[in-house]
Amino acid sequence: MSAPIDPEKNTAKSTATVACNNSPHNATTNPVQYLDPKSQSRRDFIQGTGVAVVASATLGGVSFESARAASPDTPSATLTPIAITINGQVHQLQVDARWTLVEVLRDQLNLTGTKIGCDRSECGACTVLMNGKAVYACSQLAVWADGADVLTVEGLAQNGNLSPLQQAFVDHNGPQCGFCTSGQLMSATALLQNSPSPDANQVRAALVGNLCRCSNYMAIVEAVVATGAVTGAAVAGKPDTPRRGLSV
Numbered sequence: 001m002s003a004p005i006d007p008e009k010n011t012a013k014s015t016a017t018v019a020c021n022n023s024p025h026n027a028t029t030n031p032v033q034y035l036d037p038k039s040q041s042r043r044d045f046i047q048g049t050g051v052a053v054v055a056s057a058t059l060g061g062v063s064f065e066s067a068r069a070a071s072p073d074t075p076s077a078t079l080t081p082i083a084i085t086i087n088g089q090v091h092q093l094q095v096d097a098r099w100t101l102v103e104v105l106r107d108q109l110n111l112t113g114t115k116i117g118c119d120r121s122e123c124g125a126c127t128v129l130m131n132g133k134a135v136y137a138c139s140q141l142a143v144w145a146d147g148a149d150v151l152t153v154e155g156l157a158q159n160g161n162l163s164p165l166q167q168a169f170v171d172h173n174g175p176q177c178g179f180c181t182s183g184q185l186m187s188a189t190a191l192l193q194n195s196p197s198p199d200a201n202q203v204r205a206a207l208v209g210n211l212c213r214c215s216n217y218m219a220i221v222e223a224v225v226a227t228g229a230v231t232g233a234a235v236a237g238k239p240d241t242p243r244r245g246l247s248v
């Protein structure tokens with residue numbers, strides 16, 4: 001685990017669990033693959049993240065800690081122009097250096113399908129795909145996402161039709177209260193794009209960073225396995241089919 005939190009000195013925003021190594025600016029030196037079922041558990045992810053936070057005081061010129069430490073009531077002196085492709089649409093935005101990606105998605109773009117649960121890299125409710133990888137959007141500064149390709153839960157359905165994975169969640173009663181569902185869907189989408197026909201253990205490992213307070217894990221795993229059984233078979237029949245962007 002990362003270093004213990006001293007409640008006298010730390011706030012929720014200043015814990016060592018923020019996923020600074022998820023930054024796309026860091027991708028070439030330390031790509032995060034925390035949802036890779038072959039290589040890392042949730043504990044591995046958190047441990048690695050804690051080390052990376054210590055080692056990476058600043059990323060892309062802006063540190064998560066310093067950016068978030070400023071009082072939210074104090075207007076930022078400047079806004080930074082960024083361009084993010086979200087669900088296939090390019091957005092030109094002016095963002096405060098303190099804003100996280102999930103705040104921009106929800107508050108600036110009204111993409112409220114991405115949820116905020118813990119707001120500190122623990123629950124997975126805020127999971128989105130950034131450049132094809134699952135990341136916690138609560139732990140990404142929006143300025144880090146400049147130039148990135150982001151997929152949110154709103155981008156899964158096509159032409160009004162649920163994706164096969166979304167339909168499988170419905171068929172297998174994957175959502176209970178539903179609050180974690182969008183994050184579960186995004187992590188499962190990342191898994192299926194890389195492992196088209198995962199077994200139950202692979203699904204459990206891939207979704208280890210997505211908590212469900214209803215404890216509906218069995219149904220969620222069933223839904224993902226069932227999706228892979230169908231869409232994975234389709235991919236197996238078309239070996240040249242690019243997996244990234246595959247509708248799952």
Ligand code: FES
Pocket residue numbers: 115116117118119120121122123124125126127136137138139
């Ligand atoms: Fe981001 Fe919980 S809200 S991990």
